[in-house]
Amino acid sequence: xxxxxxxxxxxxxxxxxxPTRERANGRGLVLRILSGFIAVPLLIAIAYLGNPIYxxxxxxxxxxxxxxxxxxxxxxxxxxxxWLLVGLAALLPLxxxxxxxxxxxxxxxxxxxxxxxxSLTSLLIRPTSERALVDWxxxxxxxxxxxxxxxxxxxxxxxxxxxxxFWVIALMVLSWVCDSSAFFVGGALxxxxxxxxxxxxxxxxxxxxGLVGAAIGGLILGLPFGxxxxxxxxxxxxxxxxxxxxxxxESLLKRQTGVKDSGVLIPGHGGxxxxxxxxxxxxxxxxxxxxxxGA
Numbered sequence: 386x387x388x389x390x391x392x393x394x395x396x397x398x399x400x401x402x403x404p405t406r407e408r409a410n411g412r413g414l415v416l417r418i419l420s421g422f423i424a425v426p427l428l429i430a431i432a433y434l435g436n437p438i439y440x441x442x443x444x445x446x447x448x449x450x451x452x453x454x455x456x457x458x459x460x461x462x463x464x465x466x467x468w469l470l471v472g473l474a475a476l477l478p479l480x481x482x483x484x485x486x487x488x489x490x491x492x493x494x495x496x497x498x499x500x501x502x503x504s505l506t507s508l509l510i511r512p513t514s515e516r517a518l519v520d521w522x523x524x525x526x527x528x529x530x531x532x533x534x535x536x537x538x539x540x541x542x543x544x545x546x547x548x549x550x551f552w553v554i555a556l557m558v559l560s561w562v563c564d565s566s567a568f569f570v571g572g573a574l575x576x577x578x579x580x581x582x583x584x585x586x587x588x589x590x591x592x593x594x595g596l597v598g599a600a601i602g603g604l605i606l607g608l609p610f611g612x613x614x615x616x617x618x619x620x621x622x623x624x625x626x627x628x629x630x631x632x633x634x635e636s637l638l639k640r641q642t643g644v645k646d647s648g649v650l651i652p653g654h655g656g657x658x659x660x661x662x663x664x665x666x667x668x669x670x671x672x673x674x675x676x677x678x679g680a
Contacts, residue, residue, distance in 0.1 A: 428557050432542065432550035439542065439550075440482030447535045448475035450658045454527050454638075461642030464516075466524040469504045473497070473525070477532030481539040493536065501525065527638075530665070537668035544675055547610055552675065555606050556624055556667050559599045563625040564632070564663055566598030567591035579629075584636035592629050599625030616678060623674045627666040635662030 431442050451474035458465045476496050484490045491499075504525065508517045542553050571591020579587040603621020604614050635658060639645065 425557065425561060429554050432553040432557065433548075435542065435549060436482065440479070440539065443535055443538050444475050444479040444482070446657065446661065447478050447532045450474065450531050450661050451528060453658045454531065457638065457642040457644050458523060458527075460644050463523055463642075464520045465527075466504055466507065466521060469500060469521070470524040470528045473500050473528035474532035474535075476500075477529075478536040478539065481536035497529070530634075534665045534669055535661075537672050541668050541672050541675075544672075544680065551610070552671060555603070555620065556671050557664070558606065559602050559621050559624040560628045560663050560667055562602040563595035563599040563628040567595030567629070570594035580633055580636070583633055583640060587633070587636075595629060596622060596625040599628070616680065619678070620671070620674060623670050624667050627670040628663040631663045631666035634666070635659070 431439055448471055451471040455465050455467055455470055473496070477493055480490060480493050480496055484492065504521060508521060511517055538553060541556070542550050544552050546552055548554070567587070568591065571586075571588040571594065574594075575586075575588025575590045577589040578585055579589050579592050600618050600621040603617040603619075603624070606621075607614065607617030
């Protein structure tokens with residue numbers, strides 16, 4: 386009887402809760418838009434100004450994102466090596482910025498090798514060896530995922546352009562265009578799930594809209610600077626693909642650790658990693674693309 390009553394009441398409960406969910410979604414959307422209006426100009430200004438603010442910001446953002454990942458791993462029942470995860474994530478972009486400024490700054494591969502040896506050695510004196518290698522591998526892999534990808538923002542800004550930091554600025558704008566296009570079109574027209582086992586709400590229709598929006602956005606951004614339309618169409622498309630894939634990778638990480646958001650730093654967006662996820666893959670893809678086309 387109770388089960389029947391509950392089943393019968395559930396549609397009424399759904400209808401009763403619908404206005405509350407709609408108001409919450411509306412507030413979330415407003416916060417999302419307001420946060421974007423604040424964050425995007427700030428990031429563009431940092432990219433334009435360059436070092437030392439630029440290099441420090443990348444290293445600090447990587448370190449903070451690693452702290453969020455640390456919390457996600459702990460929520461999933463893991464015990465990450467905090468100093469390896471956060472330290473390597475911050476050191477790689479910092480090293481990429483400072484290398485060449487002093488003979489004392491080591492090559493990034495040296496940094497990785499030294500920390501791998503030290504971290505493996507530390508496992509020998511760990512209080513418990515249960516799942517020690519799993520925790521070590523997750524710490525190392527995710528540190529490389531964060532710091533290893535973020536370090537590409539250093540050579541990307543060094544690519545010549547008439548506007549200081551143009552390729553980084555274009556990357557951020559195009560990634561935002563892709564993300565926003567996918568969000569709104571997917572919400573209105575999305576029918577076919579893009580990755581149902583990883584992120585059921587993301588749709589093929591939204592992804593296509595994101596790619597088209599980023600490609601057109603690239604074309605428009607290149608016009609004032611006299612850049613090749615084909616070059617900028619390709620740049621926008623490449624950034625769009627990296628944005629979508631990067632977003633799915635973080636969705637996989639959140640699903641594996643059982644968390645909804647990486648943190649609560651940015652209103653309407655969650656944690657810093659929730660905003661960085663789309664940008665992480667963009668820098669290496671952008672550098673490879675520009676290198677391939679000889680820009």
